[in-house]
Amino acid sequence: MSMKTKTIKAFQDLEMSSQQLLRILSNQSNELLGRKQSNDGWSLLEVAEHLYLAEKVAADYLKNKLYNNKSELDSISTYYFRGLIVRMALYLPIKFKVPKQAAILPNSNLNLMEIKSKWEELNRDTLK
Secondary structure (H helix, E strand, C coil): CCCCHHHHHHHHHHEEEEEHHHHHHHHCCCCHHHHHHHCCCCCHHHHHHHHHHHHHHHHCCCCHHHCCCCCCCHHHHHHHHEEEEEEEHHHCCCCCCCCHHHHCCCCCCCHHHHHHHHHHHHHHHEEE
């Protein structure tokens, strides 16, 4: 399977997962969607917004890299090495705090329909 085919399949899987999540959330009450389980926890709406924002940051990053004039060989080896480091860190039984400048935190009071609309727009733009 070519890299392009794998990438398209991964994007389609991600798209199906986000649509399934939004369908599940749309069947919940506004009260449940906005409720936090603890003072420092996130509500379901905040989690959905965070997932949308994380996908947006990733899409923006990839678009930027597509139009960057760096050598493809340099990019592939650098990203492979960084990806390997991240995967190794994720398997360690140690928790890491995300640096504040890298944190993707929900910061608006969007309702589910607004999040869904923004997510769909992002996916349309990504497919262009």
